[in-house]
Amino acid sequence: MVLFIPNTLKLGNGFTGKLRKNPRKLAQRSHLAIEFPQAKGRVIRTFIPFLENPSISEKGQANLNSYNLTGRAGQLFSYGGAQSRSLSVTFQITLIHLMEMAEELDEKFKQLFKVFFSERTAAKEGFKLVDEAETEIRGALAPGPNMLAAGPEGLLGPLTETLVESGKTAALRESLNDGLSVSEKVDQDHADVHRKYYRGLIGQLTQTNLADSLSLDGLNDWLGLASSDDNIATVNKTLNLFIFYINLIRGSVLNNSRNPLYGPPVIRLSHGTMYNNVPCLLRSYNINIENEAGYDVQTVTPKRVSISLDLVENRAGNFGNFKAGDTFDGDNITGWESVIETNNIDPYNGDIQGGDAGDRDRLSSQARGGTVL
DSSP states (O other), X not given: OOOOOTTOOOGGGOOOSOOOOOOOOHHHHEEEEEEEEOGGGOEEEEEEEXXXXXXXXXXXXXXXXXXXXXXOSSEEEEEEEEEEEEEEEEEEEEHHHHHHHTTTSOGGGXXXXXXXXXXXXXXXXXXXXXXXXXXXXXXXXXXXXTOOOOOXXXXXXXXXXXXXXXXXXHHHHHHHOSXXXXXXXXXXXXXXXXXXXXXXXXXXXXXXXXXXXXXXXXXXXXXXXXXXXXXXXXXHHHHHHHXXXXXXXXXXXXXXXXXXXXXXXXXXXXXXXXXXXXXXXEEEEEEEEOGGGOEETTTTEESEXXXXXXXXXXOOTTSSOOOTTOTTGGGSOOOHHHHHHHSOOSOOBSSXXXXXXXXXXXXXXXXXXXXXX
16 A cells, blocks of 8 residues: 655755745634724724634523413523623734744734725715825926926935825825824834843943844744844834734723723624624733743743633624625624524625625625725
């Protein structure tokens, strides 16, 4: 009997230290979408990927009223509704894993906030202002009698792009009119601040300048980095993204302190066929640092954390009839009739679409992402 194993590594050629990766695109199919409420039904959306399979448990409970009748060997019941589903989600974030997967992740998982307009008219007006701003600026800088002063040779191109982006940001902020600056926010560079502070302390002790290098054996080769500078930049970027995910969880039990009318964000759970863009609120969270995984020495950032979320389903929608795949109707509450009719009670109104694909009244995931159809 001959055992044939396809696609095996040729060990005779030596092991390079890098395993062949078969991208699973798990993050695109398993993640948390976090929606921060804004004025006029808008939300600011960002994402936390599951880079490892999460552990999820679900609990549902009916509100039953019981009646004890004299002489009856058993109770009678009436239905008083049901409590929202409770979901316990536990997942891990590993620093080295995140660093290795960074190139595979979509941009929406990388500290990107996207504004979503829940009304088509508002969306059209918002993006119309952005387009008009870009056209006006490019027209003013185009060659011709009305051209602005170009300045030194080679400066016009970068200057044009800078002014265009600034104008588009101002136009978008005008369309939002909520005082929250998203597009021009300045992120705290946690990694760089702590790394410089550590090096300053070591410099005082040794009376020398600590070299800008990291003692992570084999990391450059593993990640395909060419130099220590690349190493530092890549590690710092990953550390900041790591802290960004942590802070998103922390902020999900808070409201907007400037305007308390905007409560905590809605967290949407997606994980394969079991959970399809399920809207939830975060009741509590628990973050555990796994000390056995070690730390990044210079910044004292843990290399692995375990995060547990206590979520409760929040099905409000527009208080109409449930319709899977619809941006708003998909969030409405439904009953066992949907199980009998369609074998589904999930919204299915995220990146993965469900419901009636031929329904022209349904908004697609492109609309949810900010593209006006």
